[in-house]
Amino acid sequence: MVDLRNGTTVAEFILVGFEQSSSSTQALLFALFLALYSLAMAMNGLIIFITWTDPRLNSPMYFFLGHLSFLDVCFITTTIPQMLIHLVVKNHIVSFASCLTQMYLVFGAGVAECILLAFMAYDRYVAICHPLSYAQIMSWQVCVKLVSTAWFFGLINGILLDYMTFRGPFCRDNHIENFFCEAPIVIALSCGDPQFSLKMIFADAIVVLLSPMVLIVISYAHILASILGRASSSGRGKTFSTCTSHLTVVIFFYTSAMFSYMNPRSTHGPDKDKPFSLLYTIITPMCNPIIYSFRNKEMKGAMVRALGRTSLA
Template identity: 90%
Template sequence: GNGSTVSDFILMGFEQSSPSTQALLFALFLALYSLAMAMNGLIIFITGRDPRLNSPMYFFLGHLSCLDVCFITTTIPQMLIHLVVKNHTVSFTSCLTQMYLVFGVGVAECILLAFMAYDRYVAICHPLSYTQIMGRQVCVRLVGTAWSFGLINGILLDYMTFHGPFCRDNHIENFFCEAPIVITLSCGDPQFSLMVIFADAIVVLLSPVVLIVISYARILASILSRASSSGRGKTFSTCASHLTVVIFFYTSAMFSYMNPRSTHGPDKDKPFSLLYTIITPMCNPIIYSFRNKEMKGAMVRALGSTSLAQAESV
């Protein structure tokens, strides 16, 4: 009733699916999660250990993989558990914590992708000054800024989501605690909180997009004015991996947080939620690995040395 207070939430997720469908989804998502963890873990390992990858681009890539590991671990293991058990209840505190981590890590990844675009701009347009502009301390500060802003911004968004009492339905029509859905369950008028989150999304999502667009516009102008056709192809190949990741991540995030809730529904929200919570973190290392010769070489060396060490131990 209106006088009661919600102390926990029920994640509907894929509860309406048949047992056979849930079993299939469990196997599929477990495979995707395992692949994402393995690929991102490998990138974190080789970017930290391989001296041939001692450059700002791979420093940023290692932190991007770290963010992806945090992101998928925040949501996917819980979803896998709910696919095999009947109790889909999560406590108020667990929901708040999960949402904070999703916000914090997601915002940090938005900012980091913008810094990675700036890194490509400096490398291509100012190659002679690249090492001075993108020194180690500068890279550490940029990564620290991304992490810090994401975690601080998460506090604001968490507060706007949970500051009011909850005395309505406690069923969340998704597989994790997503802010726009949770806000609509609050007793008060959700419009102000939704407007704040919408405004925050404009700043957090569109500001990095502006930096990315400016960086690639200058890259395009630079290579068209002075590079040969072969040089253009190599430069475009270098930038294509980052652009692909940006398109995947920003498309799904903008749909989830910058569209009116009236245009949403469980059938529309879940695919986009899956896209940015598991598909994008899984695709990021694959995109960078298959389009980058240095990454492929480093992976072969890492896997080869591991196999050799295991053979010697036997």
């Protein structure tokens, strides 16, 4: 334990996670999360493979989808394996450097995914509202620049948020009431006044979450207006069906992220934080490929072809 009176500073943290659960509950959680993690890795890995190798999926939408799956793989790999290990071993200690690195990777991948989802909405807007100019507007060079922008801002933003989280010394209790190093919880353990860092995290969340959301809302407002202006009801249904997968993913990801980083800390607690943390760290990355696969005939066809080639090999 860390004692404030003798001026000891924290050199390591303890991830509480699910250690207060019974042994049988931890065993059940281990089996469940291992299955979900394996499914998420397999599905996202398959999407990465087919979007980058199948010539029939050579379009901006699938280019973005491949990068979304890659971000999901990075996202879940920074948190879930560690949680699985902690469900088996009794030692839940993580070093200061490990906590900082994990938080940076979570921030980087999370912010990049927020921006990429906005670019995917813009891609749907151009495809539906400006189909004749689509190939020119969403050229290969433009797609590469958009993905690079998402990665760049994600990695730069991760540095800023890491600095705001770890800028002060830590000499309070070193127990983190979650299964990974989540910024608002870590900031609350700082010796100094955590309010400035929390306000900066909140302000950053407004920019990072709401700015892409504005672009998404504007894109889908134009898409909806274009769809309603079409005479054929079958045409409206077919056009909108290409957008429902993306909208579902956006709702899942943004709901959990906004609860974690845009709510006052007084409304939070371990019982509330963990379910939302699980939602955006494992459930959403697992659901993304399933949602896109089940709603898209081209994706299902590409998966069948890829699995068929694998079986033959």
